[in-house]
Amino acid sequence: MAENEGPIRFGIMGCAEIARKVSRAILLSPNAALVAVASRTIDKAKQFALGNKLPESVKLYGSYGELLDDPLVDAVYMPLPTTLHSKWAVMAAQKGKHLLLEKPTALDVKVLDEMLQSCETNGVQFMDGSMWYHHPRTAKMKDLLSNSHVFGPLKAIHSSSSYHPPPDFLENNVRVKAELDGLGALGDAGWYCIGAILWSMNRKLPTTVTALPTAVRNSAGVILSCSASMIWDEDETVATFFCSFLAHETMSLAVCASNGTLNVDDLIIPYEETAAGFSYTSGAKFVDLHIGWNVKPQHVQVETKLPQEALMIQEFSRLVKDVKYHGGRPDTSWAETSRSTQLVLDAVKNSIDDGYKAVKM
Structure with missing residues (x-):
């Protein structure tokens, strides 16, 4: 990384079991950093951080909205239940947060299209969490x-x-x-x-x-x-x-x-x-x-x-860095892959x- 290019700073929205694997992947990826975790309560966020031995520097939030308001968060990984994706994915995009969304992305393609449109409008990268x-x-x-x-x-x-x-x-x-x-x-x-x-x-x-x-x-x-x-x-x-x-x-x-x-x-x-x-x-x-x-x-x-989880984070972070530091546009091929699926x-x-x-x- 160039001296003026720091790692992409991730926030995790939701402490589902899969988030344990992805938090580890963020910590392993050379161009990413985990800076925040949010759950529905601060106690759940603290339990997640303790159980996964996260660095003390990771900020903990008792609501998803607080994480999205954090200006130091560049991107969010969202492993929430599928029915909650639309609300929080659209809000994340509106806040300018790049979105790594756990699969399945939506209950139907109409809902997914609303999320993808919000990502496109706000110029943020979209990718689903299919690691393979x-x-x-x-x-x-x-x-x-x-x-x-x-x-x-x-x-x-x-x-x-x-x-x-x-x-x-x-x-x-x-x-x-x-x-x-x-x-x-x-x-x-x-x-x-x-x-x-x-x-x-x-x-x-x-x-x-x-x-x-x-x-x-x-x-x-x-x-x-x-x-x-x-x-x-x-x-x-x-x-x-x-x-x-x-x-x-x-x-x-x-x-x-x-x-x-x-x-x-x-x-x-x-x-x-x-x-x-x-x-x-x-x-x-x-x-x-x-x-x-x-x-x-x-x-x-x-x-x-x-x-492969860290390679996913690395690739996603590379795409976000191109947008953040080099004026690039989000790579829409990942959105197209999700939409076809x-x-x-x-x-x-x-x-x-x-x-x-x-x-x-």
């Missing part, structure tokens, strides 16, 4: 998928994100409360699946989205498990995904192209922080008598000095609500 995009493994996989000689046109994609929490989660967690996070597993885990599929398709929206007749809801109507299919007519490509609070841990992505396949089992959270891998096969054929294959999968390992998520939700009918995009 920022791992160097992701860029390596994209390079391979873009190589027409290795893979060719994509034909089928499948993604899965699921976990089976203890019974208390299904009774009391924010993500199963209709008034707080009404999208349930679709918003929490399905966001990753949809994002991974669209990433594979270079963010091109599908022609048709159809939820499969397997959705499970709780007594409040919140989705606990669901599946859906997507079709790209022009590309002759199909994708499916499964997301659930009722199944064993999965974080997978499988891509099948005309000349190759790619598989990753730990897409969302790598098995370890310092390295992450995937496998791919190209030009595979059966040998004579079909008793084996002519090639075996190649395994690729990608190392990283910083965990939200559009497909909305289509899945609408298909479920409409008796699993196909939704044209």
